[in-house]
Amino acid sequence: MKSKIIYLLFFTTISLYLFHFLFFWIYETTDSYFFWAFADFLKTGKYWIPHPYYWTTPSTIAPPLYSVLLFVAEFLPRADIFIHFIHLLCLFLSSFFIYRITKSYLGRKNSLITALIYLLIPANIFQSLSLMSEMISLLGLSLFLYLGFLILEKKQNNLIKYLLISSSFMVLARYNFIIFWIISGILFFLIRNKKISDYLFLVLSVFIIAGWVGINYILTGNIGLSDSVGKHLYNRIVYENKLLPPENNKYLKELRRLASENFDLYVSAWELDPQIIVKLGLDQKRENKLLANVAIDGVKTNPLSYVYKTLENFFKVHGNGQTYPGYLYTTDYWMKEKCRVLGTIHFCQPIISHQLGNEAWNKLLLISEWYYQHIPLYTNFFLLYPSLIFSLIQKNKYLRFTGLLYLLMALFTLSVEIPVYRYQYILYPLKIILFTYLMSYLYNIKKYKRNKSGNNSPTKSEIHKYW
Numbered sequence: 001m002k003s004k005i006i007y008l009l010f011f012t013t014i015s016l017y018l019f020h021f022l023f024f025w026i027y028e029t030t031d032s033y034f035f036w037a038f039a040d041f042l043k044t045g046k047y048w049i050p051h052p053y054y055w056t057t058p059s060t061i062a063p064p065l066y067s068v069l070l071f072v073a074e075f076l077p078r079a080d081i082f083i084h085f086i087h088l089l090c091l092f093l094s095s096f097f098i099y100r101i102t103k104s105y106l107g108r109k110n111s112l113i114t115a116l117i118y119l120l121i122p123a124n125i126f127q128s129l130s131l132m133s134e135m136i137s138l139l140g141l142s143l144f145l146y147l148g149f150l151i152l153e154k155k156q157n158n159l160i161k162y163l164l165i166s167s168s169f170m171v172l173a174r175y176n177f178i179i180f181w182i183i184s185g186i187l188f189f190l191i192r193n194k195k196i197s198d199y200l201f202l203v204l205s206v207f208i209i210a211g212w213v214g215i216n217y218i219l220t221g222n223i224g225l226s227d228s229v230g231k232h233l234y235n236r237i238v239y240e241n242k243l244l245p246p247e248n249n250k251y252l253k254e255l256r257r258l259a260s261e262n263f264d265l266y267v268s269a270w271e272l273d274p275q276i277i278v279k280l281g282l283d284q285k286r287e288n289k290l291l292a293n294v295a296i297d298g299v300k301t302n303p304l305s306y307v308y309k310t311l312e313n314f315f316k317v318h319g320n321g322q323t324y325p326g327y328l329y330t331t332d333y334w335m336k337e338k339c340r341v342l343g344t345i346h347f348c349q350p351i352i353s354h355q356l357g358n359e360a361w362n363k364l365l366l367i368s369e370w371y372y373q374h375i376p377l378y379t380n381f382f383l384l385y386p387s388l389i390f391s392l393i394q395k396n397k398y399l400r401f402t403g404l405l406y407l408l409m410a411l412f413t414l415s416v417e418i419p420v421y422r423y424q425y426i427l428y429p430l431k432i433i434l435f436t437y438l439m440s441y442l443y444n445i446k447k448y449k450r451n452k453s454g455n456n457s458p459t460k461s462e463i464h465k466y467w
Contacts, residue, residue, distance in 0.1 A: 002109045002110070003109070009113060009116040010116060012120070013116050013119050013120060016120070017088060020125065020129075021084060021085070022351050023352055023354060023356065023357030023360065023361075024084075024350055024360075024361060025084075025129065026084055026345065026346075026347060027131070027328060027338065027347055027348065028131055028338045029130055029324075031062065032130070032131035032132060033342075034049070034059065034062040035066050035131065035132070036067075036070055036342050036345065037059075038058065038059070038060075038064065038067040039067040039068070039070035039071040039074060039343075040074075042067065042068070042071045043343075047059070053273055054277075054282070055282070055284065057219075057282075057284065058220065059220065059228065060222075060226050062133075063174055063226075064215075065169065065172040066132070066133035066136055066173060069083070069086065069136065070083070070345075073344075074343045074345075075344075079343065079344040079345045080345045080346050080349065081351060084129070086135070086136075087128040087129070087135040090128075090136055090138060090139040091128050091135055091138065093142070093143075094118075094138045094429060095116075095142075096115070097145065097146040097429075098114065098142060099111050099112060099114070099115035100149075102433065102436050105437065114432065118429075118432055122364075122367065122368035122371050122372065123368070123425050123428070125364060125368065126324055126328070126364075126365065126368060127323075127324060130324065131345065131347075133173050134426060136173050137177070137426045138426055138428070140166065140170040140174075140177070141427075141429050144163065144166055144167055144170065144180055144184075145402065145405075145429055145430065145433065147159050147163045147166060148163065148187075148398065148401055151163065151187065152401055153396075157191045157193070158195075158198075160187060160191055160198060161197070161198050161201035161202075163187065164181075164185070164188060164201050164204075164205040165201060165204065165205055167181040167205070168181055168204075168206075168208040168209050169208065171209055172208070172209075174426070175225045176409065176412060176417075178225070179405075179409055180409075181205065183408075184205075185205075212225065213225060220285060222285055222288060227288055229288065229416075230269075230287070230289060230290065230292030230293075230295065231269035231273070231288065232269075232417055233291065234269040234292070234294065234295045235269050235270075235418050236295070236416055236418055237295040237296075237299055237306065238295055238298055239266060239269070239418070240419070241305065241306055241309045242266055243298035243299060243302055244265065244298050244301070245297035245301055249294075251294045254290060255290060255291075255294055258275070258280065258290075259276055260275055263275060273287070276290075310414050310415050313414045314410060314414055317410075317414065317420070317424050318377070319376065319380070320372065320373050320374055320376055320377045321372065321376075321421045322369070322372065323368075323372045323425060324422060326369075328365055329362055329365060330348075330361060330362055335348075372421070383435050383438070384431060386438060387403070387431075387435055387437065388407065388434060390437070390441070391434055391437065399437055402430055402437075403434060405430060406431070409430075
């Protein structure tokens with residue numbers, strides 16, 4: 001029976017993604033332009049963000065690794081086709097690493113079913129079409145989890161050096177992945193009997209991140225990974241949490257002076273930017289620093305509100321909501337507006353342009369949107385939350401490691417970003433592992449109770465092998 005399910009899932013998955021590659025297309029989001037603009041800067045030495053920002057100096061608002069991929073792709077006549085292929089390759093490799101991890105406790109057939117179902121998750125179908133760094137981030141996280149599995153579960157401590165290097169590159173794909181680099185550093189120092197060469201990899205991982213910090217400083221004058229930390233903090237603390245420092249605060253006074261008279265400061269940084277950037281002489285460094293200071297001093301006025309809002313947002317983003325832009329339907333006006341060409345990236349232009357592709361796109365999108373508007377609240381309540389609690393109370397180091405990673409990543413992101421469902425998407429590999437660990441444990445318990453008198457029933461020690 002399981003073999004038939006595997007064959008059916010395999011045929012469905014391969015057919016879907018073959019159709020996906022031939023008839024679907026790469027689409028643009030608001031953030032896509034920042035990745036492309038930096039890639040174009042690497043190619044031409046020129047940087048331009050149009051209305052309403054008019055940035056003429058390079059911004060590191062978007063992590064650089066995906067822009068490097070776009071830079072390479074731009075040398076091809078149809079960069080979008082190459083990007084589409086790379087996205088699908090990343091997705092399938094992510095599925096492969098999930099298979100390798102879950103095989104140890106689910107068995108070969110169940111892990112194959114899990115890996116194939118993972119590929120059929122609605123968000124994977126459409127996020128793999130977005131000109132965003134989600135796919136390389138998904139691959140980076142899956143590789144990190146696999147290396148962590150080999151180190152903690154299989155005791156292959158010699159792989160810690162690769163965990164360090166992979167996590168440092170992950171930071172260049174997504175800034176909040178700095179959590180993974182810190183965790184890998186902690187693991188490094190907890191492991192005994194390390195070789196001298198292992199320390200060289202530690203130094204190399206530091207140089208990778210420090211190198212980007214140096215480049216960021218040269219390009220923008222900001223110390224850190226990004227020149228837009230202030231904007232993100234302002235969005236999270238002032239716009240979303242409604243926290244401002246007292247009126248006599250020097251930073252708030254300066255911000256009110258720069259903004260138009262009676263301008264509502266409880267808006268996003270992107271709405272505020274056009275109001276103040278010209279008066280600052282288009283100096284993004286000054287703007288970023290000012291917004292950061294206002295936001296940080298805002299937290300100081302009511303830190304408990306900030307903590308409470310972070311926890312509240314954790315449950316909010318694990319409810320029902322939109323995972324990707326709502327304008328993706330081919331009949332939508334805004335979708336048509338975004339069907340343009342950037343360099344050699346042709347949006348909305350599949351390899352085979354046919355009405356069949358448009359109809360399939362709209363129907364799959366309709367199903368996907370229905371799913372995310374109705375289902376996640378229940379899957380998270382009945383699966384994710386119990387899985388997280390279960391993982392944190394078990395003896396198994398890797399399971400605790402996985403649960404801790406999920407909580408740290410989710411809470412860290414929500415502490416510095418507004419609660420956007422898309423930001424939680426890249427945690428799917430962690431979710432899959434947490435879900436399947438719990439379900440495997442419950443299945444073994446049920447099997448033990450049902451067959452405890454039989455010779456083939458699992459023993460208690462077998463049930464607790466992974467826990």
